[in-house]
Amino acid sequence: MSTHVFDQALALTAQAEGDYLGASHPAYWNMVGPYGGITAATLLNAVMQHPKRLGVPVALTVNYASALVAGPFRVVARPVRTNRSTQHWTVELWQTDAQGDDGVVTTATALTALPRTTWGVDEVAMPAVPPPSAVPPVPLFKGVEWIQRYEVRPVSGGIPRVWDGGGTTSLSQLWVRDAEPRPLDHLSLAALCDVFYPRVWLRRATQVPAGTVSMTVYFHASAEQLDATGTGCLFAQAQAQAIRNGFFDQSAQLWNEAGQLLATSHQVVYYKA
């Protein structure tokens, strides 16, 4: 088994088919609970480790129903429909909270499919930006643990230095990869889709409580593209479309250094204001 901290964080022990034990890992701790990206990767990992899995991930939706607490949890993954070339999954993460109540904390659905090669095109091209070597990595948010697990090179839309309410855009662009080198796979790609800080902070230059409530990832990368990406940087871009009445959306794209669009992602985020 890999000794990389990412693999340690999403390690699962099978108790029965599709029924796993795991534990939240301090290396990916956010402010209240684990980094959402590591939870997404953990639920996907339950699918990946299932002996009845067909194919590779195409879509993943993770719903953050309640905050995980430190300690053990249970993940149950179930293939609800297996077709000739596609398979649909439901996943639940159960945990006992501080009051001793056991309940569903996170839900997910996933689609896996046998790889096929077809005609294709990238409709959205990677923006023209300086290569990662030309963008210095920035230490971000000392004190928040999970961000230390990533090498982040902000290209535009970094965290505001002055919280003066004067923001004009919610677009952030950055180069990013695991701080400790690890070849990209579907699990780390899923985790990276949640790497962005809350869009409302940037658009309004105001720091308010915010948390992702649902995230969807569409995986466009083939095995060959993942292999070719290896430990290289991803160019990650995110922007809100609507910020209103306590929730905003975020659309994100992640390309590899060769300019191949590996994943697109969307999330809806709760915020106070």
Added chain:
Amino acid sequence: MSTHVFDQALALTAQAEGDYLGASHPAYWNMVGPYGGITAATLLNAVMQHPKRLGVPVALTVNYASALVAGPFRVVARPVRTNRSTQHWTVELWQTDAQGDDGVVTTATALTALPRTTWGVDEVAMPAVPPPSAVPPVPLFKGVEWIQRYEVRPVSGGIPRVWDGGGTTSLSQLWVRDAEPRPLDHLSLAALCDVFYPRVWLRRATQVPAGTVSMTVYFHASAEQLDATGTGCLFAQAQAQAIRNGFFDQSAQLWNEAGQLLATSHQVVYYKA
């Protein structure tokens, strides 16, 4: 009860709390099975009718695991986590197929939340386009039933007239509303998010088998904005980001005539090529 065909199509009869009977409706029939938008609205309707529902829809993800057949089905909606102001749902649609096998045909997750008013901004503005009155409605696809239920006024990216492989973009823009007037609500807004024909048809000017496998809708509209929209047209826009290896994604935005962004949506679509 409304006599509008849309309401008839998604009518559910409660058998027990969160356990409903419904039936696929011929008025929304697609080529093989019902229009995906009516199925999405039906699953959301199971949440809306649940006596324990808290608040209004914020997010909905629907996974089309298998094709529905004509006839009755069962929908089971379950609130898996109820917080102070938010509630997380899982929904399953069960149906007995032609071989007599009962199974899960569609799964969904949803988030509802108590309405709140906060600071907000529309980050993505509606494109400058002619008003619906300046764009003649076009009868589309005679023979496909569900599209007859909508008044469609294509602005750009209409269905190719020549299938010559010469497409250059996957962007479609149209004005759309129920053909028989019906005030917009969350249910019809969810259905409209699936109104677009397959992006690969446009981008490649080639008609290939294609079907949505997962769709997510984020609802940005407040009750006041829905009321103000009424029976007016929506400006709907959709585009793929990546078309590759048998699946493509689609990002969509729906504005009302006043230019308010009511919903954003994403889907991943299977295609043959």
